[in-house]
Amino acid sequence: MAKERGRPRTSTVLWDGVQRLLAGAGAGGAAGPRSVVDLGGGTGGLAVRVAALGHDVVVVDPSPDALAALERRTAEAGLSARVRSVQGDATELAGLLPPGSADVLLCHGVLEVVEDPSAALRAAHDVLRPGGRLSLLVTQWPATVLARVLAGQLPQALHALSDPDHRWSGSDPLRRRFDRAGAVELAEAAGFTVTGVEGTRTFSDLVPAACAESEAEAALLRELEARAARSPELLALAGHLHLHATR
Numbered sequence: 001m002a003k004e005r006g007r008p009r010t011s012t013v014l015w016d017g018v019q020r021l022l023a024g025a026g027a028g029g030a031a032g033p034r035s036v037v038d039l040g041g042g043t044g045g046l047a048v049r050v051a052a053l054g055h056d057v058v059v060v061d062p063s064p065d066a067l068a069a070l071e072r073r074t075a076e077a078g079l080s081a082r083v084r085s086v087q088g089d090a091t092e093l094a095g096l097l098p099p100g101s102a103d104v105l106l107c108h109g110v111l112e113v114v115e116d117p118s119a120a121l122r123a124a125h126d127v128l129r130p131g132g133r134l135s136l137l138v139t140q141w142p143a144t145v146l147a148r149v150l151a152g153q154l155p156q157a158l159h160a161l162s163d164p165d166h167r168w169s170g171s172d173p174l175r176r177r178f179d180r181a182g183a184v185e186l187a188e189a190a191g192f193t194v195t196g197v198e199g200t201r202t203f204s205d206l207v208p209a210a211c212a213e214s215e216a217e218a219a220l221l222r223e224l225e226a227r228a229a230r231s232p233e234l235l236a237l238a239g240h241l242h243l244h245a246t247r
C-alpha cells in the first residue's frame with residue numbers, strides 16, 4: 001500500500017468498494033471487461049488500477065497537464081491500449097462520449113471542485129447505460145472540522161462548521177464539502193438510486209504518522225478503517241463518503 005509519512009494514501013475500503021461495484025456492473029450480471037469512465041480522473045491513479053483488472057477506461061479531465069501525466073503513467077504500466085484520455089469538462093460529457101455507453105462511471109473528488117455539481121451528476125447519469133453503476137466519492141465536512149480542531153486551527157474549524165459550503169476559509173482550494181444527506185440527495189436528484197454509502201479515511205488522516213509506520217500498525221489501521229466503514233455511528237466522521245449508485 002502507498003504510504004506518506006507512515007499514513008496509507010490509498011484507502012483499502014475505497015478500492016474494495018470500487019472492485020465490488022465493477023464486478024456487479026455487467027449487463028445481466030455477466031463477467032468480462034467493463035466500459036468505465038473516470039470523470040475528473042486527473043493523473044489516472046485509479047484509472048490505471050482499474051485498467052490493470054482488464055477493464056477499458058476513458059479518463060475525462062479538463063487539465064492537459066493531468067492528462068499528460070496520465071498518458072506517461074499508462075505507458076509505463078503497459079496499459080495504453082486500455083486507457084484513453086479525453087480533455088473536457090463534466091458538463092461537456094454528452095458531446096464527448098455516446099449517451100448510455102458506460103457500465104461504470106467513477107467520479108472521485110470532483111463534485112468539490114466543479115462549478116455545478118448537479119449538472120456534473122446529470123451528465124454522469126446520461127453517459128451510463130440503464131443499470132450502469134456510479135462510484136461517487138465526496139469529501140465530508142465534519143471530518144474537516146475535526147481535523148482543524150485537532151490541528152489547533154480553531155478559526156478555520158469554526159468557518160468550516162458554519163460556512164454553507166463548509167469551506168475552511170476563502171482560500172480553501174475546495175468549493176464545497178458534503179455530508180451523507182446532501183450527497184445522497186444530489187445523486188437522487190440526478191436520477192440515481194443510491195444502493196450503499198461507505199465511509200473511507202475515518203482514521204487514516206487523524207492517526208499520528210509515527211503510529212502507523214510498521215506493517216503491524218498499518219494492518220491494524222486497515223482493520224479499523226474496514227470496521228468504521230460499516231459503522232453507521234462512525235459514518236459522519238469519515239473523511240470521504242463512497243456512494244454506490246445505479247442508473
Ligand SMILES: C[S@@+](CC[C@H](N)C(=O)[O-])C[C@H]1O[C@@H](n2cnc3c(N)ncnc32)[C@H](O)[C@@H]1O
Pocket residue numbers: 039040041042043045046060061062063066088089090091107108109110113114115
Ligand atoms: C481532486 S482531483 C481528483 C482526481 C481523481 N479523480 C482522484 O480521485 O484522485 C479533481 C479533478 O477534477 C478535475 N476537474 C476540475 N474541474 C472539472 C470539471 N469541470 N469537469 C471534470 N473534471 C474537473 C481536475 O482537473 C482534477 O483532475
